Amino acid sequence: xxEQYDLVEATIKIIQDRRSIRQYTKDSVSEEHLEMILExxxxxxxxxxxxxxxxxxxxxxxxxxxxxxxAGGGSGRRFTAEFVTAKMQARFESLEDEAKKKAIxxxxxxxxxxAFLGDAPxxxxxxxxxxxxxxxxxxxxxxxxxxxxxxxxxxxxxxVIAPCIDIRDEERLKGLLGVPEGFKVISIVGVGxxxxxxxxxxxxxxxxxxxxxxWDVAYYEEES
Amino acid sequence: xxxxxxxxxxxxxxxxDLEKAFWDERGKGARFRVTNVGRDYFLNKCLPxxxxxxxxxxIETVEQVMREEGIVAGIAHEIDGRLxxxxxxxxxxxxxxxxxxxxxxxxxxxxxxxLVVLAIEETLDRPVELAExxxxxxxxxxxxxxxxxxxxxx
Numbered sequence: 001x002x003e004q005y006d007l008v009e010a011t012i013k014i015i016q017d018r019r020s021i022r023q024y025t026k027d028s029v030s031e032e033h034l035e036m037i038l039e040x041x042x043x044x045x046x047x048x049x050x051x052x053x054x055x056x057x058x059x060x061x062x063x064x065x066x067x068x069x070x071a072g073g074g075s076g077r078r079f080t081a082e083f084v085t086a087k088m089q090a091r092f093e094s095l096e097d098e099a100k101k102k103a104i105x106x107x108x109x110x111x112x113x114x115a116f117l118g119d120a121p122x123x124x125x126x127x128x129x130x131x132x133x134x135x136x137x138x139x140x141x142x143x144x145x146x147x148x149x150x151x152x153x154x155x156x157x158x159x160v161i162a163p164c165i166d167i168r169d170e171e172r173l174k175g176l177l178g179v180p181e182g183f184k185v186i187s188i189v190g191v192g193x194x195x196x197x198x199x200x201x202x203x204x205x206x207x208x209x210x211x212x213x214x215w216d217v218a219y220y221e222e223e224s
Numbered sequence: 225x226x227x228x229x230x231x232x233x234x235x236x237x238x239x240x241d242l243e244k245a246f247w248d249e250r251g252k253g254a255r256f257r258v259t260n261v262g263r264d265y266f267l268n269k270c271l272p273x274x275x276x277x278x279x280x281x282x283i284e285t286v287e288q289v290m291r292e293e294g295i296v297a298g299i300a301h302e303i304d305g306r307l308x309x310x311x312x313x314x315x316x317x318x319x320x321x322x323x324x325x326x327x328x329x330x331x332x333x334x335x336x337x338x339l340v341v342l343a344i345e346e347t348l349d350r351p352v353e354l355a356e357x358x359x360x361x362x363x364x365x366x367x368x369x370x371x372x373x374x375x376x377x378x
Contacts (some may be wrong), residue, residue, distance in 0.1 A: 065376075065377070065378070068377055069374070069375060069376050069377050072375055072377050073351060073374055073375050076371075076375060077351055077353040077369065077371065078256070078353065080306075080353060080355075080369045080371075081353040081354070081355030081356075081368075081369050082355070084306075084307060084355055084367060084369055085355045085356045085367060110375075111375055111377070112377070115375070115377040118377060165253060165256045166256040166257075166259055167256065167257050167258075167259055167260055168259050168260055168345075171260075
Protein backbone atom coordinates (compact mmCIF):
# COMPACT_ATOMS: atom_id res chain seq x y z
CA UNK A 1 0.00 0.00 0.00
CA UNK A 2 1.81 3.11 -1.18
CA GLU A 3 -0.88 5.63 -0.17
CA GLN A 4 -0.79 7.15 3.32
CA TYR A 5 -3.79 6.75 5.62
CA ASP A 6 -4.45 7.53 9.23
CA LEU A 7 -5.57 4.63 11.41
CA VAL A 8 -9.31 5.24 10.99
CA GLU A 9 -9.04 5.66 7.24
CA ALA A 10 -6.88 2.56 6.93
CA THR A 11 -9.30 0.52 9.02
CA ILE A 12 -12.37 1.41 7.01
CA LYS A 13 -10.46 1.03 3.74
CA ILE A 14 -9.42 -2.52 4.63
CA ILE A 15 -12.97 -3.38 5.65
CA GLN A 16 -14.45 -1.89 2.49
CA ASP A 17 -11.82 -3.35 0.17
CA ARG A 18 -12.31 -6.94 1.32
CA ARG A 19 -13.72 -9.18 -1.39
CA SER A 20 -14.50 -12.87 -1.67
CA ILE A 21 -11.77 -13.98 -4.06
CA ARG A 22 -12.27 -17.31 -5.82
CA GLN A 23 -9.66 -17.13 -8.56
CA TYR A 24 -5.96 -17.17 -7.76
CA THR A 25 -2.69 -16.99 -9.63
CA LYS A 26 -0.26 -19.88 -9.30
CA ASP A 27 1.91 -17.79 -6.95
CA SER A 28 2.33 -19.19 -3.48
CA VAL A 29 1.60 -17.33 -0.26
CA SER A 30 4.76 -16.55 1.68
CA GLU A 31 5.29 -18.00 5.14
CA GLU A 32 5.65 -14.47 6.48
CA HIS A 33 2.23 -13.50 5.16
CA LEU A 34 0.64 -16.74 6.31
CA GLU A 35 1.92 -16.15 9.82
CA MET A 36 0.56 -12.60 9.82
CA ILE A 37 -2.86 -13.92 8.77
CA LEU A 38 -2.81 -16.53 11.53
CA GLU A 39 -1.61 -13.98 14.08
CA UNK A 40 -4.63 -11.83 13.17
CA UNK A 41 -6.85 -14.83 13.86
CA UNK A 42 -5.11 -15.50 17.16
CA UNK A 43 -5.91 -11.96 18.35
CA UNK A 44 -9.67 -12.35 17.87
CA UNK A 45 -12.02 -12.03 20.85
CA UNK A 46 -13.55 -15.17 22.34
CA UNK A 47 -16.01 -15.91 25.12
CA UNK A 48 -14.19 -16.45 28.42
CA UNK A 49 -11.02 -15.96 26.37
CA UNK A 50 -11.41 -19.64 25.47
CA UNK A 51 -9.54 -19.27 22.15
CA UNK A 52 -11.21 -22.43 20.82
CA UNK A 53 -9.85 -22.04 17.30
CA UNK A 54 -7.38 -24.41 15.72
CA UNK A 55 -6.14 -24.23 12.14
CA UNK A 56 -5.04 -26.89 9.68
CA UNK A 57 -2.90 -25.45 6.88
CA UNK A 58 -3.34 -27.37 3.64
CA UNK A 59 -0.94 -26.82 0.75
CA UNK A 60 -0.58 -30.36 -0.56
CA UNK A 61 -2.12 -30.44 -4.01
CA UNK A 62 -3.88 -33.79 -3.66
CA UNK A 63 -5.46 -32.75 -0.35
CA UNK A 64 -6.48 -29.38 -1.78
CA UNK A 65 -8.22 -31.15 -4.66
CA UNK A 66 -10.11 -33.28 -2.18
CA UNK A 67 -11.15 -30.18 -0.25
CA UNK A 68 -12.39 -28.71 -3.53
CA UNK A 69 -14.29 -31.89 -4.35
CA UNK A 70 -15.99 -32.00 -0.95
CA ALA A 71 -16.84 -28.29 -1.16
CA GLY A 72 -18.09 -28.52 -4.73
CA GLY A 73 -20.02 -31.70 -4.06
CA GLY A 74 -21.84 -30.13 -1.12
CA SER A 75 -22.64 -26.91 -2.99
CA GLY A 76 -23.75 -28.83 -6.05
CA ARG A 77 -26.17 -30.94 -4.01
CA ARG A 78 -27.69 -27.99 -2.18
CA PHE A 79 -28.00 -25.74 -5.21
CA THR A 80 -29.44 -28.57 -7.30
CA ALA A 81 -32.05 -29.06 -4.58
CA GLU A 82 -32.81 -25.35 -4.76
CA PHE A 83 -33.04 -25.55 -8.56
CA VAL A 84 -35.31 -28.58 -8.83
CA THR A 85 -37.79 -27.01 -6.43
CA ALA A 86 -37.73 -23.77 -8.49
CA LYS A 87 -36.56 -21.73 -5.49
CA MET A 88 -33.41 -20.74 -7.33
CA GLN A 89 -35.43 -19.49 -10.30
CA ALA A 90 -37.52 -17.39 -7.92
CA ARG A 91 -34.36 -16.01 -6.29
CA PHE A 92 -33.02 -14.81 -9.65
CA GLU A 93 -36.37 -13.71 -11.04
CA SER A 94 -35.30 -10.09 -11.41
CA LEU A 95 -32.30 -11.02 -13.55
CA GLU A 96 -33.45 -10.47 -17.13
CA ASP A 97 -30.36 -11.63 -19.01
CA GLU A 98 -31.35 -15.26 -19.70
CA ALA A 99 -27.88 -16.31 -20.83
CA LYS A 100 -26.34 -14.91 -17.67
CA LYS A 101 -29.01 -16.56 -15.57
CA LYS A 102 -28.35 -19.92 -17.22
CA ALA A 103 -24.62 -19.56 -16.59
CA ILE A 104 -25.24 -18.75 -12.92
CA UNK A 105 -27.54 -21.74 -12.52
CA UNK A 106 -24.94 -23.99 -14.13
CA UNK A 107 -22.15 -22.64 -11.93
CA UNK A 108 -24.21 -23.13 -8.79
CA UNK A 109 -25.78 -26.53 -9.51
CA UNK A 110 -22.51 -28.01 -10.77
CA UNK A 111 -20.82 -27.04 -7.51
CA UNK A 112 -18.07 -25.16 -9.33
CA UNK A 113 -18.97 -22.12 -7.22
CA UNK A 114 -17.18 -23.79 -4.29
CA ALA A 115 -14.86 -26.25 -6.03
CA PHE A 116 -12.42 -23.37 -6.67
CA LEU A 117 -11.07 -24.18 -3.23
CA GLY A 118 -9.01 -26.90 -4.89
CA ASP A 119 -7.09 -24.18 -6.75
CA ALA A 120 -6.29 -21.98 -3.77
CA PRO A 121 -2.54 -22.19 -3.03
CA UNK A 122 -3.28 -22.37 0.69
CA UNK A 123 -6.38 -23.46 2.52
CA UNK A 124 -6.76 -22.62 6.19
CA UNK A 125 -9.18 -25.10 7.71
CA UNK A 126 -10.73 -23.48 10.77
CA UNK A 127 -11.75 -25.87 13.53
CA UNK A 128 -13.09 -25.19 16.99
CA UNK A 129 -13.21 -26.92 20.34
CA UNK A 130 -16.69 -28.11 21.18
CA UNK A 131 -16.24 -27.85 24.93
CA UNK A 132 -16.72 -24.08 24.99
CA UNK A 133 -19.90 -21.98 25.00
CA UNK A 134 -19.39 -19.70 22.04
CA UNK A 135 -17.64 -21.78 19.39
CA UNK A 136 -19.31 -20.45 16.20
CA UNK A 137 -19.04 -16.82 17.29
CA UNK A 138 -15.43 -17.07 18.46
CA UNK A 139 -14.23 -18.78 15.31
CA UNK A 140 -16.17 -16.41 13.07
CA UNK A 141 -14.39 -13.46 14.68
CA UNK A 142 -11.06 -15.17 14.01
CA UNK A 143 -12.02 -15.76 10.38
CA UNK A 144 -13.00 -12.14 9.81
CA UNK A 145 -9.71 -11.01 11.32
CA UNK A 146 -7.92 -13.27 8.83
CA UNK A 147 -9.88 -11.87 5.90
CA UNK A 148 -9.00 -8.33 6.89
CA UNK A 149 -5.32 -9.16 7.21
CA UNK A 150 -5.45 -10.90 3.82
CA UNK A 151 -6.86 -7.69 2.35
CA UNK A 152 -4.21 -5.55 4.03
CA UNK A 153 -1.56 -7.82 2.51
CA UNK A 154 -3.15 -7.36 -0.93
CA UNK A 155 -3.86 -11.06 -1.11
CA UNK A 156 -7.27 -12.59 -1.79
CA UNK A 157 -9.36 -15.02 0.23
CA UNK A 158 -12.77 -16.57 0.37
CA UNK A 159 -14.59 -17.83 3.46
CA VAL A 160 -16.09 -21.16 2.39
CA ILE A 161 -18.65 -23.00 4.47
CA ALA A 162 -19.69 -25.39 1.70
CA PRO A 163 -17.40 -28.26 2.73
CA CYS A 164 -18.74 -28.43 6.26
CA ILE A 165 -22.28 -27.02 6.40
CA ASP A 166 -23.72 -30.52 5.92
CA ILE A 167 -22.66 -32.91 8.63
CA ARG A 168 -22.09 -35.63 6.01
CA ASP A 169 -19.45 -33.46 4.34
CA GLU A 170 -17.99 -32.34 7.65
CA GLU A 171 -17.46 -36.00 8.56
CA ARG A 172 -15.58 -36.57 5.29
CA LEU A 173 -13.49 -33.52 5.96
CA LYS A 174 -12.67 -34.62 9.49
CA GLY A 175 -11.67 -38.04 8.20
CA LEU A 176 -9.49 -36.51 5.51
CA LEU A 177 -7.64 -34.22 7.92
CA GLY A 178 -7.74 -36.36 11.05
CA VAL A 179 -9.70 -33.82 13.08
CA PRO A 180 -10.62 -35.41 16.42
CA GLU A 181 -14.14 -35.83 17.77
CA GLY A 182 -13.86 -32.99 20.28
CA PHE A 183 -13.54 -30.45 17.47
CA LYS A 184 -15.90 -29.11 14.84
CA VAL A 185 -14.80 -27.99 11.39
CA ILE A 186 -16.24 -24.49 11.02
CA SER A 187 -15.10 -23.25 7.62
CA ILE A 188 -12.23 -23.18 5.19
CA VAL A 189 -10.50 -19.99 4.09
CA GLY A 190 -8.85 -20.30 0.70
CA VAL A 191 -5.97 -17.82 0.29
CA GLY A 192 -3.91 -16.78 -2.70
CA UNK A 193 -3.06 -13.94 -5.03
CA UNK A 194 -6.11 -12.55 -6.87
CA UNK A 195 -6.06 -12.81 -10.66
CA UNK A 196 -7.87 -9.49 -11.02
CA UNK A 197 -9.51 -6.70 -9.05
CA UNK A 198 -13.10 -7.31 -8.00
CA UNK A 199 -15.93 -4.82 -7.75
CA UNK A 200 -17.70 -4.36 -4.43
CA UNK A 201 -20.93 -6.27 -3.89
CA UNK A 202 -23.98 -4.21 -2.93
CA UNK A 203 -24.73 -3.63 0.72
CA UNK A 204 -28.06 -2.77 2.32
CA UNK A 205 -28.28 0.86 3.51
CA UNK A 206 -27.99 1.60 7.22
CA UNK A 207 -31.53 2.92 7.42
CA UNK A 208 -32.80 -0.59 6.64
CA UNK A 209 -30.55 -2.21 9.20
CA UNK A 210 -30.58 -0.07 12.30
CA UNK A 211 -33.48 0.51 14.69
CA UNK A 212 -33.98 3.13 17.37
CA UNK A 213 -34.75 1.65 20.79
CA UNK A 214 -37.48 -0.63 19.35
CA TRP A 215 -37.58 -3.00 16.41
CA ASP A 216 -38.77 -1.44 13.15
CA VAL A 217 -38.28 2.14 14.32
CA ALA A 218 -35.66 3.42 11.93
CA TYR A 219 -32.58 4.97 13.53
CA TYR A 220 -31.51 6.61 10.29
CA GLU A 221 -33.78 8.38 7.86
CA GLU A 222 -33.82 7.21 4.28
CA GLU A 223 -31.82 9.57 2.10
CA SER A 224 -33.96 11.12 -0.61
CA UNK B 225 -36.97 -47.67 34.94
CA UNK B 226 -40.06 -49.31 33.55
CA UNK B 227 -39.67 -51.19 30.30
CA UNK B 228 -43.22 -50.31 29.32
CA UNK B 229 -43.45 -48.30 26.07
CA UNK B 230 -43.51 -44.53 26.41
CA UNK B 231 -46.38 -42.59 24.92
CA UNK B 232 -46.08 -41.36 21.35
CA UNK B 233 -47.33 -37.94 22.46
CA UNK B 234 -44.37 -37.65 24.81
CA UNK B 235 -41.85 -38.73 22.16
CA UNK B 236 -43.26 -36.42 19.51
CA UNK B 237 -43.47 -33.46 21.87
CA UNK B 238 -39.79 -33.92 22.71
CA UNK B 239 -38.80 -34.36 19.05
CA UNK B 240 -40.81 -31.25 18.18
CA ASP B 241 -39.14 -29.21 20.92
CA LEU B 242 -35.71 -30.38 19.79
CA GLU B 243 -36.40 -29.57 16.13
CA LYS B 244 -37.91 -26.21 17.00
CA ALA B 245 -34.96 -25.35 19.23
CA PHE B 246 -32.59 -26.32 16.46
CA TRP B 247 -34.53 -24.25 13.92
CA ASP B 248 -34.48 -21.24 16.27
CA GLU B 249 -30.73 -21.60 16.64
CA ARG B 250 -29.70 -22.41 13.08
CA GLY B 251 -32.60 -21.28 10.81
CA LYS B 252 -32.63 -22.79 7.33
CA GLY B 253 -29.15 -24.19 7.92
CA ALA B 254 -30.62 -26.62 10.48
CA ARG B 255 -31.57 -28.93 7.60
CA PHE B 256 -27.97 -29.72 6.78
CA ARG B 257 -26.98 -30.62 10.33
CA VAL B 258 -29.54 -33.38 10.70
CA THR B 259 -28.95 -35.28 7.48
CA ASN B 260 -27.59 -38.31 9.26
CA VAL B 261 -30.14 -38.47 12.07
CA GLY B 262 -31.31 -42.09 12.06
CA ARG B 263 -27.92 -43.51 11.05
CA ASP B 264 -27.63 -45.93 13.97
CA TYR B 265 -31.12 -47.22 13.28
CA PHE B 266 -30.25 -47.53 9.60
CA LEU B 267 -27.05 -49.45 10.33
CA ASN B 268 -28.76 -51.81 12.77
CA LYS B 269 -32.11 -52.38 11.14
CA CYS B 270 -31.95 -51.52 7.46
CA LEU B 271 -28.43 -52.12 6.18
CA PRO B 272 -28.35 -55.84 7.07
CA UNK B 273 -31.53 -56.33 5.03
CA UNK B 274 -30.30 -54.57 1.88
CA UNK B 275 -29.07 -57.03 -0.70
CA UNK B 276 -29.81 -55.27 -3.96
CA UNK B 277 -27.81 -52.56 -5.65
CA UNK B 278 -30.86 -51.15 -7.43
CA UNK B 279 -32.25 -47.87 -6.10
CA UNK B 280 -35.88 -49.01 -6.36
CA UNK B 281 -35.21 -52.21 -4.49
CA UNK B 282 -33.17 -50.42 -1.79
CA ILE B 283 -36.05 -48.01 -1.16
CA GLU B 284 -38.50 -50.89 -0.97
CA THR B 285 -36.34 -52.65 1.63
CA VAL B 286 -36.19 -49.52 3.80
CA GLU B 287 -39.94 -49.12 3.46
CA GLN B 288 -40.48 -52.74 4.45
CA VAL B 289 -38.38 -52.34 7.60
CA MET B 290 -40.22 -49.17 8.58
CA ARG B 291 -43.60 -50.75 8.01
CA GLU B 292 -42.67 -53.84 10.01
CA GLU B 293 -41.47 -51.63 12.86
CA GLY B 294 -44.69 -49.60 12.78
CA ILE B 295 -42.91 -46.34 11.98
CA VAL B 296 -44.85 -45.66 8.77
CA ALA B 297 -47.96 -47.09 7.16
CA GLY B 298 -46.32 -46.90 3.77
CA ILE B 299 -43.85 -45.07 1.54
CA ALA B 300 -44.68 -44.60 -2.12
CA HIS B 301 -41.83 -43.62 -4.38
CA GLU B 302 -41.30 -42.48 -7.93
CA ILE B 303 -38.05 -41.90 -9.79
CA ASP B 304 -38.24 -39.25 -12.47
CA GLY B 305 -34.80 -38.67 -13.97
CA ARG B 306 -32.68 -37.23 -11.21
CA LEU B 307 -35.68 -36.64 -9.00
CA UNK B 308 -36.84 -39.07 -6.37
CA UNK B 309 -40.29 -38.40 -4.98
CA UNK B 310 -41.31 -39.98 -1.70
CA UNK B 311 -44.76 -39.96 -0.19
CA UNK B 312 -44.79 -41.04 3.43
CA UNK B 313 -48.13 -42.02 4.88
CA UNK B 314 -49.07 -42.77 8.45
CA UNK B 315 -45.73 -41.66 9.89
CA UNK B 316 -45.26 -41.95 13.62
CA UNK B 317 -43.66 -38.51 13.63
CA UNK B 318 -46.27 -36.80 11.44
CA UNK B 319 -47.46 -34.70 14.36
CA UNK B 320 -44.00 -33.14 14.68
CA UNK B 321 -44.15 -31.77 11.14
CA UNK B 322 -47.71 -30.56 11.61
CA UNK B 323 -46.74 -28.65 14.74
CA UNK B 324 -43.78 -27.09 12.95
CA UNK B 325 -45.97 -26.00 10.05
CA UNK B 326 -48.47 -24.53 12.54
CA UNK B 327 -45.61 -22.44 13.95
CA UNK B 328 -44.69 -21.21 10.47
CA UNK B 329 -41.60 -23.40 10.23
CA UNK B 330 -40.99 -25.27 7.00
CA UNK B 331 -40.28 -28.90 7.97
CA UNK B 332 -36.57 -29.48 7.49
CA UNK B 333 -35.98 -33.10 8.33
CA UNK B 334 -37.72 -36.44 7.90
CA UNK B 335 -36.44 -39.65 9.41
CA UNK B 336 -37.91 -41.98 6.74
CA UNK B 337 -36.34 -39.79 4.04
CA UNK B 338 -33.02 -39.79 5.92
CA LEU B 339 -33.08 -43.59 6.03
CA VAL B 340 -33.68 -43.76 2.28
CA VAL B 341 -30.86 -41.27 1.65
CA LEU B 342 -28.49 -43.16 3.95
CA ALA B 343 -29.40 -46.44 2.23
CA ILE B 344 -28.63 -45.12 -1.25
CA GLU B 345 -25.47 -43.31 -0.16
CA GLU B 346 -24.06 -46.13 1.94
CA THR B 347 -24.75 -48.92 -0.52
CA LEU B 348 -24.20 -47.18 -3.86
CA ASP B 349 -22.05 -44.16 -2.85
CA ARG B 350 -24.46 -41.99 -4.80
CA PRO B 351 -25.12 -38.58 -3.18
CA VAL B 352 -28.74 -37.71 -2.47
CA GLU B 353 -30.14 -34.37 -1.31
CA LEU B 354 -33.48 -33.80 0.35
CA ALA B 355 -34.86 -30.79 -1.49
CA GLU B 356 -38.36 -30.27 -0.17
CA UNK B 357 -40.85 -31.53 2.40
CA UNK B 358 -44.51 -30.69 2.03
CA UNK B 359 -47.13 -31.80 4.51
CA UNK B 360 -50.58 -32.23 3.03
CA UNK B 361 -53.52 -34.02 4.64
CA UNK B 362 -51.32 -35.99 7.00
CA UNK B 363 -49.03 -37.13 4.20
CA UNK B 364 -45.44 -35.94 3.78
CA UNK B 365 -44.48 -35.42 0.14
CA UNK B 366 -40.78 -35.10 -0.48
CA UNK B 367 -38.58 -34.25 -3.42
CA UNK B 368 -35.00 -35.50 -3.40
CA UNK B 369 -32.24 -35.02 -5.94
CA UNK B 370 -30.32 -38.14 -6.93
CA UNK B 371 -26.78 -37.87 -8.24
CA UNK B 372 -24.91 -40.48 -10.27
CA UNK B 373 -21.60 -40.13 -8.46
CA UNK B 374 -19.51 -37.90 -6.26
CA UNK B 375 -17.93 -35.11 -8.32
CA UNK B 376 -14.15 -34.90 -8.42
CA UNK B 377 -13.74 -31.65 -10.43
CA UNK B 378 -10.59 -33.05 -12.07
